[in-house]
Amino acid sequence: xxxxxxxAHKHILGLDHLSVPxxxxxxxxxxxxxxxxxxxxxxxxxxxxxxxxTVFFEPSTRTRLSFDIAAKRMSADTFSxxxxxxxxxxxxxxxxxxxxIEAMMPDIIIMRHPSSGASNYLANRISTSVINAGDGTHEHxxxxxxxxxxxxxxxxxxxxxxxxxIGDISHSRVAHSDIIGFSKMGANVFVSGPATLxxxxxxxLGATVCRTIEEAVKNADVIMPLRIQKxxxxxxxxxxxxxxxxxxxxxxxxxxxxKPDAIVMHPGPINRGVELTPDVxxxxxxxxxxxxxxxxxxxxxxxxxxxGGA
Amino acid sequence: xTRLQAILLENGRIIDPVNRVDKKASLLIEKGKIKAIFTRxxxxxxxxxxxxxxxxxxxWIVPGLIDMHVHLREPGEEHKETIETGTxxxxxxxxxxxxxxxxxxxxxxxxxxxxxxLEKAENASARVYPVGAIxxxxxxxxxxxxxxxKKAGAVAVTDDGKxxxxxxxxxxALEYSSNHNIMVISHSEDFSLSRNGAMNEGVVxxxxxxxxxxxxxxxxxxxxxxxxxxxxxxxxxxxxxxxxESIRLIRFAKQKGNPVTAETAPxxxxxxxxxxxxxxxxxxxxxxxxxxKDLEAVIKAISDGTIDVIATDHAPHSVLEKDIExxxxxxxxxxxxxxxxxxxxxxxxxYIDEARLVELLSANPAKILGVKGGSLSxxxxxxxxxxxxxxxxxxxxxxxxxKSKNSPFIGAQLxxxxxxxxxxxxxTHNALSA
Numbered sequence: 001x002x003x004x005x006x007x008a009h010k011h012i013l014g015l016d017h018l019s020v021p022x023x024x025x026x027x028x029x030x031x032x033x034x035x036x037x038x039x040x041x042x043x044x045x046x047x048x049x050x051x052x053x054t055v056f057f058e059p060s061t062r063t064r065l066s067f068d069i070a071a072k073r074m075s076a077d078t079f080s081x082x083x084x085x086x087x088x089x090x091x092x093x094x095x096x097x098x099x100x101i102e103a104m105m106p107d108i109i110i111m112r113h114p115s116s117g118a119s120n121y122l123a124n125r126i127s128t129s130v131i132n133a134g135d136g137t138h139e140h141x142x143x144x145x146x147x148x149x150x151x152x153x154x155x156x157x158x159x160x161x162x163x164x165x166i167g168d169i170s171h172s173r174v175a176h177s178d179i180i181g182f183s184k185m186g187a188n189v190f191v192s193g194p195a196t197l198x199x200x201x202x203x204x205l206g207a208t209v210c211r212t213i214e215e216a217v218k219n220a221d222v223i224m225p226l227r228i229q230k231x232x233x234x235x236x237x238x239x240x241x242x243x244x245x246x247x248x249x250x251x252x253x254x255x256x257x258x259k260p261d262a263i264v265m266h267p268g269p270i271n272r273g274v275e276l277t278p279d280v281x282x283x284x285x286x287x288x289x290x291x292x293x294x295x296x297x298x299x300x301x302x303x304x305x306x307x308g309g310a
Numbered sequence: 311x312t313r314l315q316a317i318l319l320e321n322g323r324i325i326d327p328v329n330r331v332d333k334k335a336s337l338l339i340e341k342g343k344i345k346a347i348f349t350r351x352x353x354x355x356x357x358x359x360x361x362x363x364x365x366x367x368x369x370w371i372v373p374g375l376i377d378m379h380v381h382l383r384e385p386g387e388e389h390k391e392t393i394e395t396g397t398x399x400x401x402x403x404x405x406x407x408x409x410x411x412x413x414x415x416x417x418x419x420x421x422x423x424x425x426x427x428l429e430k431a432e433n434a435s436a437r438v439y440p441v442g443a444i445x446x447x448x449x450x451x452x453x454x455x456x457x458x459x460k461k462a463g464a465v466a467v468t469d470d471g472k473x474x475x476x477x478x479x480x481x482x483a484l485e486y487s488s489n490h491n492i493m494v495i496s497h498s499e500d501f502s503l504s505r506n507g508a509m510n511e512g513v514v515x516x517x518x519x520x521x522x523x524x525x526x527x528x529x530x531x532x533x534x535x536x537x538x539x540x541x542x543x544x545x546x547x548x549x550x551x552x553x554x555e556s557i558r559l560i561r562f563a564k565q566k567g568n569p570v571t572a573e574t575a576p577x578x579x580x581x582x583x584x585x586x587x588x589x590x591x592x593x594x595x596x597x598x599x600x601x602x603k604d605l606e607a608v609i610k611a612i613s614d615g616t617i618d619v620i621a622t623d624h625a626p627h628s629v630l631e632k633d634i635e636x637x638x639x640x641x642x643x644x645x646x647x648x649x650x651x652x653x654x655x656x657x658x659x660x661y662i663d664e665a666r667l668v669e670l671l672s673a674n675p676a677k678i679l680g681v682k683g684g685s686l687s688x689x690x691x692x693x694x695x696x697x698x699x700x701x702x703x704x705x706x707x708x709x710x711x712x713k714s715k716n717s718p719f720i721g722a723q724l725x726x727x728x729x730x731x732x733x734x735x736x737x738t739h740n741a742l743s744a
Contacts, residue, residue: 016517093634115635116508116519117589124588136637138519176519204513 007305011123011130014139015181023185027149029309030294030301036073037296046304047076051106054080055097056133057113062268062292063133063142067110070299076107094118095125102126107307111135129306131299137171143267144177146298148185150291151222154263159186164216164258165207166248167226167275168197168237174267175226179207192216193226193248196237213248220258224265225250225275241274251277255285263287316340316358317732321350322366322696326373327665328673328685337371339692342735346688364742366696369729372668373685374406374693377646378675379470379495379549379573379621382408382438384430385423386415391626391713393427396646397434399624399712401738403646404695404728407437407683408624409675412448413471419443419454421462428463435738437693439465439681444483444494450475453482456490465679468495470549473531475501480535484544493678495547498531498556499597508637510583510598518589520637523598525553532556536563536570545569547678550623552578552597554607561616571678572611573619576645576652577718579608585718591632591639592718595625612670613661619678620670622649626714644712647705648719654699654726696730703727 052071071078108129116136123130134140163182169175182189183206192210210216238244264286272278317339324335338346383391400408412418424440431438442459444467474480487494504527511522539546551574563570585593611617625642656662676684683693702725707715731739
């Protein structure tokens with residue numbers, strides 16, 4: 001990294017807004033922070049005296065805990081608010097919620113929200129740093145970054161790798177951030193899944209669409225099945241989970257057409273037996289828990305950088 | 311709001327395509343009627359006393375503009391707009407008449423609501439033509455009372471805001487409209503294809519993670535409506551056309567001689583889906599802003615006559631409905647005060663001439679709805695707009711007269727505006743001194 005580089009983002013809203021040097025800088029920072037989580041005293045004073053508020057309008061276990069742990073390992077004071085799904089007919093508006101939180105002078109607001117663009121909306125209205133922890137079907141930047149970090153860790157590089165993302169691309173903010181992030185960093189991203197779950201214009205984000213999962217997985221370095229979201233099944237996009245598992249599930253057999261040293265990733269939570277068989281999820285090729293570990297480091301880096309860390 | 315005995319609009323350029331007039335002349339208004347049009351050499355009878363003379367060198371004198379697609383929100387949503395504020399906005403935009411859509415609360419689906427609207431409009435700044443509902447309560451199930459609404463003053467019927475999903479009901483509506491000689495206006499949308507959509511389906515919606523509304527949600531319904539019009543032989547008017555393929559279908563139906571007319575809105579020839587970037591809810595409407603190729607097709611249809619009317623689909627919403635998450639925000643933008651400059655942009659770029667502009671904004675809507683106006687015939691009501699095609703300005707929120715400020719054109723540099731609006735001989739808007 002050149003000495004003139006300056007990380008100039010006050011908010012982290014999506015990978016779409018980050019440049020290649022930005023992403024490299026975040027990954028490098030996270031790599032240097034990762035070691036902290038391995039210490040017996042897992043705390044550094046970097047964010048001492050800073051206030052981090054997490055606001056989740058959607059349920060989450062992993063992401064929320066990860067942000068919370070990351071903030072605490074940096075010595076920040078953390079507070080969290082859970083809100084049921086925003087309603088315009090009752091209760092407070094999002095702008096009011098945000099302004100009320102802002103009035104208590106936090107340094108960072110981390111938000112998950114069911115509406116795409118909700119973090120952009122917030123960032124346009126308040127002066128506190130906003131980190132998007134997932135907005136609708138738009139982006140989930142910290143997940144995209146931890147995926148990049150994990151691949152880089154295992155493969156030593158990202159450029160030139162074949163990355164296969166399988167499943168519900170339409171409703172996955174993780175897929176959107178990953179497609180943007182991996183293609184930005186020079187990987188070749190292939191997507192496959194039921195055509196009802198592949199957006200017609202996804203190629204414009206940098207992905208190649210494959211009709212069959214075999215085409216996507218063949219010689220892949222990275223395989224990432226996405227969670228089939230059971231809560232979306234009132235909109236009949238696939239005939240059944242059984243059929244999905246047999247045509248689009250990742251199992252031993254499919255794994256054999258990938259590169260022998262291919263890694264299997266998953267943004268979690270896994271529907272075992274649907275998008276991923278248990279033996280693959282638990283195999284030596286699976287780096288799913290490594291992703292979770294890296295998630296803490298990425299979130300430490302993001303919080304550090306948005307409030308002006310170098 | 312001055313009521314004078316007589317007004318003389320001097321030395322303007324009179325553009326009246328219905329009477330095939332385009333000349334530099336003066337126009338005399340007396341007792342609310344157009345009394346005479348004469349050139350400098352034609353000095354006829356002596357001019358009346360108590361005359362207000364206005365010199366309009368370099369300005370256009372055109373028939374009062376008519377917006378056949380406006381939401382005035384009264385009754386029921388007076389926090390967004392009222393008949394009073396909406397017609398003042400209309401007058402400021404050069405309009406002397408507006409047709410107001412029935413999706414109020416209560417819905418204008420019976421004569422008593424039609425009457426209520428007309429009573430409230432008695433002292434309004436523009437003529438108000440209520441449009442009744444096609445189906446009772448806009449529920450899409452049974453026909454509303456077209457005959458009684460027409461008798462009470464309704465000029466057309468539509469379920470605008472929603473499609474008539476049931477094709478048989480739409481067929482019945484067209485058939486029944488012939489008994490009452492009332493125009494059926496269709497909001498053409500296949501709701502099963504557009505449901506929960508927040509913007510045009512395409513590259514931008516994919517990038518923004520917003521659920522898309524594909525062009526074909528409009529097109530499959532345009533095809534159905536055109537087929538029903540052909541089959542029944544009953545006229546139909548298609549509202550807010552936004553896509554290239556819809557236009558191709560309408561052009562073909564017209565070539566076959568079917569009784570079809572169509573309108574588009576200024577935003578469909580001025581903006582594309584790119585305007586939604588950064589989740590600007592003032593660029594959210596239904597049908598959504600489309601792509602450059604659709605925009606170009608709309609412009610071509612305006613210039614070749616496939617599109618008959620430019621109507622604004624003026625849809626006021628307050629910050630309560632607009633300053634929220636994009637997918638939750640209401641559809642629609644205001645349009646009355648920006649229609650003239652946006653349409654003049656087409657004129658300046660050479661897509662339409664002055665006469666065609668007047669047809670699109672005045673003569674054609676009058677003809678389609680069967681209402682007064684649309685021309686400057688001697689003896690007719692003095693509904694007149696004076697347009698300064700050169701006036702340049704930046705649209706500021708504080709200058710918007712409409713009660714709601716949901717316009718994507720705030721901050722835009724615009725050219726051309728209504729300087730003076732006269733409705734039935736009464737000055738309803740005067741920006742001459744400004």
